[in-house]
Amino acid sequence: MRLNESTAISTTRALLVPYDSRHVPTYHAWMEDPAIQEATASEPLTLEEEYENQASWRASHDKLTFIVCEPLTSPGSDTPTIPAGGPDSPARMVGDVNLFLYPYEDEGEGEGDDDDGDFPSATPDYCVGEVDIMIAGAQHRGKGLGRAVVQGFLQYVARHRAGITREYAEDKDMAAAVPGLKLLMAKIDEGNEKSLALFRSLGFRQEGEVNYFGEVKLVLRDLDMLAEEVPEGYAELVYSREQSQNGENHQQQQQ
Template sequence: MRLNEFSAISTAKALLVPYDPHHVLTYHAWMEDPAIQEATASERLTLEEEYENQESWRASHDKLTFIICQPLSTGEADGTSIHAGGPDAPRKMVGDVNLFLYPYEDEDEEQPPSATPGFCVGEIDIMIADQQHRGRGLGRAAVQAFVQYIFRHLDAIMQEYAADKDMPSPPKLKMLMAKINQGNATSIALFKSLGFEQEGEVNYFGEVKLVLRHLDEFAANVPEGYAELVYSRDQNHGRPQ
């Protein structure tokens, strides 16, 4: 999405920044790991394809993406902004968190196929790529900050989503959900600790569906140190030549 192109989210435990070209080399290295490919249901891409992915994710109006980094250190922000390439340098990157939007499938069956969907669903996924950063609360902190951001900017998110699909009016967000492999007990526990509840049984693909329907109740618990910062770049900041 274009919405977060110049926005970063800082909390006491994690920093979230837009996915930029200078992140791609590290991201591509992560995705070379067969275990991460399997966990994220991703195919191996060439480096060139990964750069193309980064560009398409930025332009996509139904996907909101942040790179997860270690929390800011003293002096890395001026109070209102951070500068690309410092607090989010490759050595500080730990993973990513994403929101995918798509039409709500349980719309009224009597509604004409051509009618504008009244609701959409937001699916969240998260990856902590480096083993050394797992089990330290970074994933939980990132999801908590991410959902807080979604709540605060929900109208703008829905407007961008609707504009891309030529909808006369934005749909409403029916719920947030996460689909997690039944064997991934850590991720299931993470989302449940944040108030997501299991819906139904394990599906055909061996996934558990966890849902959050009351976004306002979740957002009442603001993460410690939550702040939205301007994400600034040099004029020539972009893909390495």
């Protein structure tokens, strides 16, 4: 999405920055890990394909992505601008967090739309968002970081729901009738107790049975509750590429 291309989110536990091409080599190295491939149900890509994927996600109107980094040493209003390539350098990158938007399908309204009444119907008045998070390094897991990241991310989603759905609608040629965000969901492997506990602690509840792929669907329907619990130190800052570009140009001139 373009919505967050110049926005960083800072809390006392993490810094979230827009996914840029500078992050691709580290991200690509993460995704070469077979364990991460299995956990994210991902196929390995070449580095060139990863760069293409990053550019595609930035332009896409139905994917909101942040790279998770270690927290700022002086978070909040004391640091109104985040210089690209500094606090989000490869050594400080931790993982990523995403929101994928889909048309909302109402199974009840689908009855009668086909011969069997078994297929849900797409409801253009609404869309749904699927949340997923990856903490790449084992040294960062099991410390409550995942919950802190998702909580900060959902706070951003709550504050920018209108902008998120407006950009989504532009891609679907629906600008005259922007859909509402009906619910958020997370699909998690039934054996991943830590992730299940994370989303349940944030108000997500299981709906339906475990699916064919062994996944549990956790859903949050009361989206108004997202804005109620503001993460400690939450601040939306400017993500500036200008200083990074000037530094790169200066380095090239010296060479």
